[in-house]
């Protein structure tokens with residue numbers, strides 16, 4: 001399988017079927033894959049909504065079967081363990097009040113530091129390089145404030161034209177804050193005409209074009225709309241060779257694909273934890289800063305936005321205001337973190353790492369390939385196209401279906417909901433389908449495709 | 459009572475005793491005050507730690523009586539209602555998953571907007587002027603990034619010399635970010651020699667001295683260390699008359715004293731919610747921006763740090779990246795907020811507003827005056843002095859006791875803990891004592907003073 005130049009879904013899936021001794025033609029192919037799935041027990045660790053609670057029609061108002069949940073790219077399902085962990089937090093607060101900062105099983109004074117190791121596993125970093133803090137857009141500002149140091153010669157920020165809107169707003173306002181003009185300092189990576197995705201070669205050629213005028217490159221590791229997984233290692237190295245700082249928005253990558261931020265020499269990265277990391281809506285985000293940036297801190301030249309929680313613990317409660325940055329990512333904290341959110345995140349990361357990113361990715365490659373293969377084999381006049389790259393190494397779990405013809409994606413979403421499938425819709429007329437490997441079975445994928453076929457012909 | 463030039467504790471407390479027909483000399487004076495306390499039922503709404511869980515000695519390891527909690531200025535007690543509200547949040551996430559953004563009793567898409575009205579009541583604002591978001595130090599950066607626009611003529615930030623360290627770091631880094639030097643641009647309000655507090659007159663005279671070189675004044679409304687309540691109305695008006703922007707750090711003021719941010723014409727304010735607002739450790743902060751600053755938004759000149767959640771809801775999920783700021787404070791959001799934290803805050807604000815800030819402040823004036831009167835009447839050689847202003851209108855709930863002689867405040871704190879009292883210690887040798895009116899009785903105050911006397915003589 002490693003010899004193929006471009007690996008396709010069917011390669012992966014034939015290879016796996018072969019390895020497992022399952023015939024692709026078998027009626028119970030999905031069932032057999034599920035039986036052999038080493039992660040299958042993880043599904044039990046999550047709460048699934050029931051069809052009756054999300055449907056928009058009367059017929060299903062009594063249907064207590066679980067939905068097929070294809071929206072882990074937007075908001076992950078709730079890990080059952082979070083309830084008891086939050087109760088533990090409430091018990092500590094009840095029992096110790098302010099003394100909870102230093103008492104209990106999870107003292108609050110280090111509630112975020114306790115998660116560094118687990119976060120590091122998820123993004124391929126040293127524990128000191130990562131820390132949960134703030135939320136994603138805020139962290140992008142925190143990082144850009146520190147790393148974007150434009151000069152007349154080098155002032156451009158390169159970003160995807162189709163980046164998540166927040167990232168565009170953030171880059172624009174950082175450019176303006178530094179007295180530059182987004183019209184001339186913001187370079188948007190545009191796909192070729194009539195294409196949705198953008199190749200590494202094209203990215204490199206645009207980077208080359210702007211060369212030493214580029215101060216920073218900031219791209220989503222997995223594109224939120226198309227599901228494209230960028231070659232972060234290659235792009236990071238290439239942009240750095242031009243002298244740029246490279247940051248990644250990993251909202252759709254963390255918990256979805258394998259990351260090696262430290263080894264790839266990434267400068268910084270930020271992510272949210274409520275998608276593939278299942279920590280709950282709006283839960284605390286995460287931040288990576290490569291250790292080579294934090295070895296020395298000089299408050300007079302460093303551009304970080306200071307706050308007392310970035311100060312060494314030994315200084316933090318002293319009257320003298322001596323600021324010595326905590327080691328690594330911790331030194332970028334401003335405030336004491338939300339204990340409720342750190343607690344939820346700790347519980348959800350334990351599940352992800354219990355499965356391991358490597359095993360999740362292995363399952364995901366097969367699961368999404370299976371999904372793609374089934375989608376491509378749909379017969380008849382169903383007009384949709386998959387805008388996500390065909391090469392499984394260039395995508396995560398998500399496939400984005402551009403719905404053509406007269407079918408409206410918004411209406412399709414409702415039909416799917418009424419048939420017990422949750423997925424989401426994005427302008428223009430795209431359905432995002434994301435079988436998260438932690439809690440999605442091969443049978444779910446098969447059932448989803450059958451429901452989709454029915455819904456498309458309604 | 460209104461005629462007195464400076465009101466003293468004993469004035470308040472004699473006046474109240476008289477009004478209530480209670481003799482100060484009565485043995486059961488505290489009990490009688492408690493009986494007449496219209497807020498007494500609120501104590502039941504909170505969880506109190508038991509002595510056995512916080513003490514540091516063996517003798518008390520079975521003592522299941524509740525502590526006397528004097529640390530509401532640091533971390534408020536847990537409202538019992540938060541548990542069921544958080545369960546409601548978990549139920550919604552379990553039941554609806556991503557559809558919870560638009561379903562359930564508290565749809566997440568407006569989970570923060572739902573709290574604007576309650577927050578507005580607490581700080582004396584219009585609902586559109588306030589919003590829960592981020593955390594305190596982060597919000598100070600968000601506000602300073604927007605409002606600090608230094609020029610060669612006007613570049614100074616005025617702050618207390620003894621400000622909470624985070625505020626000093628924030629001001630320093632904002633000054634450096636704008637290419638100025640804290641040595642010349644940061645003006646620190648110093649008390650007179652041998653004094654802890656600083657008068658309005660002195661503040662005004664320092665402000666006058668720096669006149670039109672002042673770009674911003676940023677002070678803690680209630681001083682975290684001394685407990686001094688500043689005359690926010692007067693200082694705001696005076697500094698604005700010099701052309702400065704005025705922001706307040708209300709960490710120790712929100713939920714503690716009466717605020718009229720709108721009427722006082724304050725430019726901006728930020729606070730945390732885990733102290734007198736009892737929302738839990740590290741819970742989401744709050745932000746006020748006066749409506750006159752947000753009537754028009756021009757993305758090309760406005761300095762706010764943009765993020766998608768500040769964009770109008772109608773634009774937020776569109777592919778076109780049109781940024782039109784949401785009305786008022788909402789337009790300063792960057793990220794979608796933590797639903798767990800907004801839920802906790804909603805539950806705790808309901809209690810505060812159930813009591814009403816006016817009633818809380820009325821009780822607090824009496825409660826802290828009673829505390830002060832008892833402390834001042836301690837006989838014998840107990841060397842401590844109260845560094846908080848004697849005038850009740852110049853302080854909130856907290857009294858700070860500077861412990862003199864050979865007694866160490868840190869050791870005193872432990873003796874107090876072992877005797878069932880929680881209070882906190884700050885460098886140098888100060889004990890902060892804060893009878894939060896929501897859950898502290900007059901009897902608690904009386905018992906506290908008796909325990910203090912005993913601990914001091916150990």
Ligand SMILES: Cc1ncc(COP(=O)(O)O)c(C=O)c1O
Pocket residue numbers: 308309334335336593594595596622624625678682707709710730
């Ligand atoms: C006056 C004051 N300002 C700022 C802060 C920092 O708060 P946070 O950690 O929520 O940013 C505190 C925290 O106690 C405070 O008391």
Ligand SMILES: Cc1ncc(COP(=O)(O)O)c(C=O)c1O
Pocket residue numbers: 135136137138164166167220224249251252272766767792793794
């Ligand atoms: C790629 C990407 N970037 C940024 C964001 C903004 O996240 P937040 O609201 O947590 O700042 C999102 C949210 O979905 C996202 O998908």
